[in-house]
Amino acid sequence: MTDTLSKSQQAYHWVKERIANQEFTPGYRLVLGMIAGELDMSVVPVREAVRQLEAEGLVTFEHNVGARVAMVDDSQYRFSMQALSILEGTATALAARRLTADDLHRARAINDLMTETLSHFDPRAFTRLNQEFHVTLFGKCANPRLLALVNAEWARLGNLRDSTFSFVPGRAQESVHEHENIVRLIETGAPLGEIEKSARRHRAATLDAYMIHEHPDEALGLPAF
Numbered sequence: 001m002t003d004t005l006s007k008s009q010q011a012y013h014w015v016k017e018r019i020a021n022q023e024f025t026p027g028y029r030l031v032l033g034m035i036a037g038e039l040d041m042s043v044v045p046v047r048e049a050v051r052q053l054e055a056e057g058l059v060t061f062e063h064n065v066g067a068r069v070a071m072v073d074d075s076q077y078r079f080s081m082q083a084l085s086i087l088e089g090t091a092t093a094l095a096a097r098r099l100t101a102d103d104l105h106r107a108r109a110i111n112d113l114m115t116e117t118l119s120h121f122d123p124r125a126f127t128r129l130n131q132e133f134h135v136t137l138f139g140k141c142a143n144p145r146l147l148a149l150v151n152a153e154w155a156r157l158g159n160l161r162d163s164t165f166s167f168v169p170g171r172a173q174e175s176v177h178e179h180e181n182i183v184r185l186i187e188t189g190a191p192l193g194e195i196e197k198s199a200r201r202h203r204a205a206t207l208d209a210y211m212i213h214e215h216p217d218e219a220l221g222l223p224a225f
Contacts, residue, residue: 007041011049014039019058019069020158030059030067057156074214077157081207084153089200091138091150092182093192098140104187107136111179118173123166130165133179137186137199164210171209178202 005013015035018024030050036043050067053059057076061067110133117126131154141147165172182202185195 007039007045008048008052011035011039011041011046012052015049015053016058019053024069026069026071028069030069032067078207078211080153080156081203081210084150084157085200085203085207087146087150087153088134088138088203089196089198091141091143091146092134092199093196094143094146095138095141096186096192096195098142099137099186103136103140104183107133107179107183110136111176111183114172114179115176118176121165121169121172123169126165126172130175137182164206168206168209168213171206174209175202175206178205 015024015030024030032043032046032050036046039046050059050061054061054067058070059067060070110129114126114129114133117129138147138150141150178198179202182195182198185198
């Protein structure tokens with residue numbers, strides 16, 4: 001893959017991966033020369049990569065300070081979760097009639113693995129399985145623009161929060177039950193509006209749980225959407 005990418009794109013993916021993996025945590029200073037040395041390239045493509053990450057909101061750049069990994073912004077997390085609840089709910093509904101029995105079997109198998117992890121809970125592993133579960137359900141959405149938006153918000157969430165379930169582990173138990181309900185609705189040919197609403201409420205419930213835990217005063221004023 002690296003053979004087909006420009007040096008700036010190689011640097012972009014290298015830094016972004018380390019941000020996503022929490023190797024470069026919020027506030028971490030990105031020393032361009034050090035990154036360039038690590039990747040055996042000049043500083044110029046690294047600077048271009050950092051500018052691209054800055055445009056995506058993952059990096060901040062201050063005069064006389066330099067580049068740092070952006071601090072977590074709860075408002076951005078909230079906006080992404082709200083957007084994802086709407087986008088993913090719609091994508092799941094549009095994909096529903098295209099899913100096969102094998103797809104639904106796979107979704108249930110993933111959800112079973114998620115249930116098994118509850119006894120020795122690992123928020124990161126649970127989050128990875130959670131994404132795999134939802135991709136199985138919405139991945140066959142025939143609208144490529146909608147899919148691109150959903151995937152972009154998933155990526156953004158991965159950078160904003162390593163795992164929401166780290167903050168509200170009790171939400172995981174509720175989540176697997178809601179997963180089963182969504183699969184059952186698809187399996188029984190429920191109206192698409194009902195499938196969309198169930199998937200949307202599922203995502204919104206995770207945001208609600210997080211807000212109640214982290215910002216109880218603000219959570220009281222959250223609008224239903």
